[in-house]
Amino acid sequence: MHAVFDLHCDTADRLAWQTLPRAYKEATGLAFYGPGDELDPHGCRSLASNRCHISLDAIGDMPWAQCFACFIPDELSPEQALGFYQHIQADIDRQLDECAGRIRPAADGRDIPGILADGCPALVRTIENARFFALDPHLVDEARGRGVLMASLSWNAAGPLASGHDTDEGLTQAGRAALARMARVGMAIDVSHLNDRCFADVAASTDAPLVASHSNSRAVCGHPRNLTDAQFDLIRERGGLVGLNFCRDFLRADGAPDFDDISRHIDRWLERDGEDVVALGSDFDGCDTPACIATAADMPTFQKLLDARFGEPITAKLCGDNALRFFSNL
Secondary structure, eight states: OEEEEOOOOOHHHHHHGGGHHHHHHHOOOTTTTTTTTGGGGGTOOOOOOSSSOOHHHHTTTSEEEEEEEEEOTTTTTHHHHHHHHHHHHHHHHHHHHHHTOOEESSGGGGHHHHHHHOOOEEEEEEEOOOGGGGGHHHHHHHHTTTTEEEEEOSSSSSHHHHHHHHOOOOOOOHHHHHHHHHHHTOOEETTBBBBBHHHHHHHHHHHHHHEEEEOOBTTTTTTSSSSSSSHHHHHHTOOEEEEEEEHHOOOTTTSSHHHHHHHHHHHHHHHTOOOEEEEEOOOBTSSSOGGGSSGGGGHHHHHHHHHHHOHHHHHIIIIIHHHHHHHOOO
16 A cells, blocks of 8 residues: 555535535536535535545545645636635635544645654645735735645636636736745645646746646647646656646546556656656546546555556555655655
8 A cells, every 4th residue: 555645636625615605606607516515415515424536434544645725716806716715724624623633734745744654644735726816925925824835826717827728828927926926935836727838937937846736648638738748848857746637538538538548648757757756636526537546445446556557666656755755845
């Protein structure tokens, strides 16, 4: 059994959906936090046990560090996004209180190995689409002080900081200011969802290591959400990470991947000297997943498949060791 460090999930939003103020739901029009949750309002409320991809029951006794992203929808203004973020963080605090003794938050990347050594899962706070940073760069400092260790600047659309793969707009001045502040306070820069122009802008604006928390190989599956070989190489050269995304549509063009399809992405990265770059970025609770890794409960079996295909040393690096090293040195 290998330690797990998963760079991305959307579980925090799903767990908070029932308590989210109506104004946010109306602003976004999004129901994908948990289809059917309104019919079973308690089915996705507890991190301990739920119908989500991730729960403490599903993790079991595996050594597991999990990045819980606060996903902020594109439809929210920076002002609304700040309130949304605060609501999700308050719900994470509630989950930690209710699950005291079963999971612990990591205020710093250096805390994570010790938490795992104590036999407890580690909760890592991250932000997906940190558009409220545009209000004031000092909000980066506040988020870091609350334990946020990584953030991305966009989701799919054009935003006040950067733009996603649905557009071709570049990094904004507010985005450049946020990047500088993130590098200064030790918050990892997540480049997943950036369009190619924005990726290049970010790379030119900072020499900090970059993380693609949940992205696959575009050479294997041509979806624009995936990384080009050149982008992967740049992340490798910077000493960053790339998290393997379990989203079916990013693994195989017809959306019907099996373990061999997952392996092709790993193979591509290993061919590009990515042994110390590869990581997990499941996107649990934000996508439809393959049968071989449908939920966190499937991880032990999935690791056995990886061991057989790539060997235990590579599997250990992919599943957790690379990410543990990176965040311990953040």
